[in-house]
Amino acid sequence: MKARLPKGYNNNGGGQNIQQLARQAQKMQEEMDQATKELDEKEYSAAAGGGAVNAIVTGALEVKSLEISKDVVDPEDIDMLSDLIIAAVNEAIRKARDEKAATMDRISGGLNVPGLF
Secondary structure (H helix, E strand, O other): OOOOOOOOOOOOOHHHHHHHHHHHHHHHHHHHHHHHHHHHHOEEEEEEOOOOEEEEEEOOOOEEEEEEOHHHOOOOOHHHHHHHHHHHHHHHHHHHHHHHHHHHHHHHOOOOOOOOO
16 A cells, blocks of 8 residues: 655655745744734833822833832832732733734734744
């Protein structure tokens, strides 16, 4: 019994199909690199405590600014202020990660190849 190759993968064109696939993967990688660069520069903001704490992070997940309302600065309740800061920063980071994941998924069409992206 002879082994059969999938349609299009014979001696007459299999190499071309592999080259085409490699070109598509390279193009996808270039698009993802460009999108990553753009997303890393983008800013994401989030607030906690009804706007008492506002955090801005970059797409590279670096905190760019943190604004704290004087109304929530209570020396007797530092724990509450810490919680508000953590909540605002984590929400801004979540926004950045979600947008990056959605953008990469859109570019790759849901394809997840380890080491490619």
